[in-house]
Amino acid sequence: MPATIEFAQVDKRFDNGVEALRALSVAIAPGQFVSLLGPSGCGKSTVLRLIAGLEQPTAGQVRVDSRPAQASGAAMSYVFQEPTLMPWASVLDNVALPLRIQGMARRPARDQAAEALAAVGLADRAAAYPAELSGGMKMRASLARALITRPAVLLLDEPFAALDEITRHRLNDELLALWGEQASTAVFVTHSVFEAVYLSQRVLVMGGPPGRLFADLPVALGYPRAPPLRLQPQFTQVCRSVTEALQLAETGAGSVQP
Amino acid sequence: MTGSQRASWIVPSAAGIAALLAWEAVVRLRGIPPYVLPSPSLIAQTLWSNLDSLLVSWLYTVKITFGALLLALAGGVLLACAFALSRTLELALFPFAIALQVTPIVAIAPLILIYVDSTTASLLICAFIVAFFPVLSNTLIGLRSADPNLQDLLTLYGASRWQRLRWLLAPSALPYLIAGLKISGGLALIGAVVAEFAAGAAGRETGLASRILEASFRTEIPKMYAALTLVALTGVAIYLASNALSRALLGRWHPSGRN
Numbered sequence: 001m002p003a004t005i006e007f008a009q010v011d012k013r014f015d016n017g018v019e020a021l022r023a024l025s026v027a028i029a030p031g032q033f034v035s036l037l038g039p040s041g042c043g044k045s046t047v048l049r050l051i052a053g054l055e056q057p058t059a060g061q062v063r064v065d066s067r068p069a070q071a072s073g074a075a076m077s078y079v080f081q082e083p084t085l086m087p088w089a090s091v092l093d094n095v096a097l098p099l100r101i102q103g104m105a106r107r108p109a110r111d112q113a114a115e116a117l118a119a120v121g122l123a124d125r126a127a128a129y130p131a132e133l134s135g136g137m138k139m140r141a142s143l144a145r146a147l148i149t150r151p152a153v154l155l156l157d158e159p160f161a162a163l164d165e166i167t168r169h170r171l172n173d174e175l176l177a178l179w180g181e182q183a184s185t186a187v188f189v190t191h192s193v194f195e196a197v198y199l200s201q202r203v204l205v206m207g208g209p210p211g212r213l214f215a216d217l218p219v220a221l222g223y224p225r226a227p228p229l230r231l232q233p234q235f236t237q238v239c240r241s242v243t244e245a246l247q248l249a250e251t252g253a254g255s256v257q258p
Numbered sequence: 259m260t261g262s263q264r265a266s267w268i269v270p271s272a273a274g275i276a277a278l279l280a281w282e283a284v285v286r287l288r289g290i291p292p293y294v295l296p297s298p299s300l301i302a303q304t305l306w307s308n309l310d311s312l313l314v315s316w317l318y319t320v321k322i323t324f325g326a327l328l329l330a331l332a333g334g335v336l337l338a339c340a341f342a343l344s345r346t347l348e349l350a351l352f353p354f355a356i357a358l359q360v361t362p363i364v365a366i367a368p369l370i371l372i373y374v375d376s377t378t379a380s381l382l383i384c385a386f387i388v389a390f391f392p393v394l395s396n397t398l399i400g401l402r403s404a405d406p407n408l409q410d411l412l413t414l415y416g417a418s419r420w421q422r423l424r425w426l427l428a429p430s431a432l433p434y435l436i437a438g439l440k441i442s443g444g445l446a447l448i449g450a451v452v453a454e455f456a457a458g459a460a461g462r463e464t465g466l467a468s469r470i471l472e473a474s475f476r477t478e479i480p481k482m483y484a485a486l487t488l489v490a491l492t493g494v495a496i497y498l499a500s501n502a503l504s505r506a507l508l509g510r511w512h513p514s515g516r517n
Binding site: 049052077 | 410411412413414415417421511
């Protein structure tokens with residue numbers, strides 16, 4: 001079941017004094033695909049880490065399914081900018097890792113991992129080691145690992161930023177297809193306006209530091225989405241308004257609310 | 259075998275043979291007497307004629323070396339795991355490890371020989387002291403070098419301490435541990451030989467160092483060289499074995515195993 005995510009007046013200040021977030025309030029409905037867009041250092045990754053329970057808010061509350069994020073018990077997965085695979089394990093064993101940690105025996109975990117790899121088109125590379133794969137393949141394996149637990153919350157921290165544009169476009173489509181099957185709440189951090197608009201139902205534009213919410217823009221485009229959408233006028237129109245909001249956020253000139 | 263693999267055997271072998279031939283030639287042409295510098299052929303002859311007694315000593319030295327290496331491996335890894343779990347323990351005990359490491363073993367050995375009754379046990383302790391530090395410090399760095407994102411991922415999936423060790427920390431530390439083991443292998447042999455020199459040639463069970471000392475008292479230079487050759491060959495064998503172990507364990511996934 002996809003989870004609800006709520007931020008209520010969240011401040012986050014790190015031990016070294018850096019103020020990452022100030023008074024962030026936002027609610028994400030179950031099953032929504034939301035992108036976080038903003039300049040570097042505006043606390044986007046911190047938002048993901050707070051949802052994941054890897055950090056605790058300094059003030060305010062982060063709730064997942066109405067419980068504090070760290071104790072929500074909701075199944076979550078995290079995809080990093082780097083594929084973050086274990087170099088000493090085969091692709092199959094990498095994908096099986098979350099199930100193995102949950103205590104599943106090796107055989108069934110591997111069977112499920114093989115299915116997950118097939119879903120991302122990597123069935124024939126299951127026995128390979130991460131170093132033997134291309135950047136795009138590694139990221140597919142990382143996605144397969146994230147989805148294998150059928151997470152209620154899928155957190156993606158610029159997962160495709162290091163890939164070439166052609167691979168990135170293809171992985172955008174694959175991610176949407178997988179998300180469509182999974183019914184997860186997805187929070188996607190990116191620097192790319194086009195990627196944010198193409199993927200999500202809603203774009204949260206952040207500014208900072210300290211990180212604040214500048215704009216909350218809906219993307220009124222239906223699913224499924226396909227590559228020709230990138231050339232449609234309604235797509236470019238949304239991109240234009242998101243770009244304008246981003247420019248305002250970067251210059252720090254007041255906030256735009258819907 | 260590819261050309262470069264073949265070259266990696268042929269070139270060092272050829273260089274070794276060339277050096278031996280040059281040595282032989284210099285000794286013969288200049289008529290250097292064997293009590294100053296024996297020729298390689300004479301050393302080989304001496305080695306062959308004393309093989310039985312030298313092999314007994316060699317076995318003893320090998321026993322001390324590998325015993326100390328196993329102790330260093332077990333002690334170093336266990337201590338590194340304990341330090342990785344407890345910063346307080348590390349702050350308390352690491353200075354002792356450093357003090358043991360930086361104090362020359364020849365200075366400690368006489369004390370250990372006095373305190374410990376069995377010569378074999380004291381030699382083991384000496385060789386262990388020399389050998390364990392690289393395993394300890396390398397394993398500790400390795401345990402701390404795990405990918406922070408993978409650390410977060412294991413936290414997210416609720417991994418236990420044991421699972422973290424099994425799935426992340428141990429494999430991350432392995433290349434470092436092996437690098438430490440390569441250093442410790444050579445040091446264990448050095449420790450075994452040096453400690454025996456400090457112990458002096460006494461008792462029934464003695465190693466190659468005692469053979470060298472004995473031969474030196476009798477100015478049997480070729481026999482000194484013969485025992486020395488065995489020590490050197492043992493060191494080379496340990497080095498090759500640790501390289502093979504490194505390839506077997508890291509070969510496919512670690513950059514050091516790829517050509």
